[in-house]
Amino acid sequence: MQRIFIDTDPGVDDALALLLAMKSPELHVEAITTVSGNVHVEQATQNLLTILGLLDIADYPFIAKGEAKPLVKPLVKAEHVHGEDGLGNISKLLNPDGNPRYPNATCEISSMSGVDLILETVERYPNELVLVALGPLTNISKAVQKDAKLMQKLQSIVLMGGVFSEYGNVTTTAEFNVYVDPHAAHEVFNSGVPVHIAPLDVTHQVKLTGERLETEIEARNDKISSFLKDSTQACMEFYRQNVGFYGLHIHDALPIGMLTHPQFFQSVSAFVQVETEGHLTSGMTVADLRQTYHASTPNASIYTEVDAEAFLNHFFHRIFS
Numbered sequence: 484m485q486r487i488f489i490d491t492d493p494g495v496d497d498a499l500a501l502l503l504a505m506k507s508p509e510l511h512v513e514a515i516t517t518v519s520g521n522v523h524v525e526q527a528t529q530n531l532l533t534i535l536g537l538l539d540i541a542d543y544p545f546i547a548k549g550e551a552k553p554l555v556k557p558l559v560k561a562e563h564v565h566g567e568d569g570l571g572n573i574s575k576l577l578n579p580d581g582n583p584r585y586p587n588a589t590c591e592i593s594s595m596s597g598v599d600l601i602l603e604t605v606e607r608y609p610n611e612l613v614l615v616a617l618g619p620l621t622n623i624s625k626a627v628q629k630d631a632k633l634m635q636k637l638q639s640i641v642l643m644g645g646v647f648s649e650y651g652n653v654t655t656t657a658e659f660n661v662y663v664d665p666h667a668a669h670e671v672f673n674s675g676v677p678v679h680i681a682p683l684d685v686t687h688q689v690k691l692t693g694e695r696l697e698t699e700i701e702a703r704n705d706k707i708s709s710f711l712k713d714s715t716q717a718c719m720e721f722y723r724q725n726v727g728f729y730g731l732h733i734h735d736a737l738p739i740g741m742l743t744h745p746q747f748f749q750s751v752s753a754f755v756q757v758e759t760e761g762h763l764t765s766g767m768t769v770a771d772l773r774q775t776y777h778a779s780t781p782n783a784s785i786y787t788e789v790d791a792e793a794f795l796n797h798f799f800h801r802i803f804s
């Protein structure tokens with residue numbers, strides 16, 4: 484059983500990743516922290532409770548609210564993609580009795596800061612914990628700033644972020660999570676903790692089309708199916724108008740699959756750096772794939788290929804389990 488810690492900015496694809504992680508018997512989600520990204524961290528934390536409310540579980544992970552803004556840059560959000568509430572505006576959906584269609588889980592939110600929950604969890608499980616980062620890296624970078632030595636006791640950081648041989652999804656050169664907080668990403672890549680990256684180059688290979696989702700849920704009548712349909716519609720419409728297909732990339736689900744089913748993926752080792760100041764290139768991730776070049780030793784594995792059909796089949800098998 485792999486102990487993991489998830490840092491997230493839910494976010495429609497974050498929701499899919501969280502459900503997949505919670506339904507993966509290979510993983511134990513010890514704790515979850517939220518961070519401003521797709522939506523402000525207050526909304527992200529409410530969304531996390533909504534997502535956990537879909538699950539019939541006895542022992543919830545520890546939860547703490549993280550940082551509200553990036554280290555240096557002003558916060559840039561993505562409500563135009565994920566909906567005003569960050570989950571496709573499902574918070575407006577009510578049952579006939581007037582109660583929310585998707586009520587929040589009743590679990591506690593720790594009074595601890597997200598940064599302190601990260602450090603406390605690493606200390607509790609030295610060399611056993613993998614940190615999965617699904618949003619801007621603000622919380623993780625602040626944990627490194629606060630206790631870099633303790634953070635070396637993380638097994639690794641597995642993150643969705645960056646782009647190398649494609650265009651960015653915010654600017655020509657930058658992917659959203661790194662674009663929002665490039666200074667945090669720079670700190671994480673220079674922390675000394677091994678980093679495994681799921682960039683747009685690999686997440687763009689997995690397209691969840693509206694048609695495929697419809698096929699998977701048409702014969703079902705359960706909370707998860709209903710949530711998948713309701714939470715993804717606004718995002719799929721954004722994709723239809725701006726990306727060229729009716730569906731979405733399930734970006735954040737891939738790091739979960741990289742942990743449980745590495746056989747679906749291929750990766751290369753590289754020395755990765757982050758541009759923090761460029762006018763055109765702020766948030767750009769730069770990879771040097773040379774293994775012996777004297778100026779750089781590899782600090783990351785970049786995931787480059789995925790068996791998309793196998794991963795999607797696995798995703799649906801697990802999400803409905």
Ligand code: RIB
Nearest residue numbers: 494497617618659660734
């Ligand atoms: O670029 C995609 C990433 O940005 C995903 O994590 C998505 O949730 C958004 O946070």
Ligand code: CA
Nearest residue numbers: 494497617618
């Ligand atoms: Ca995310």
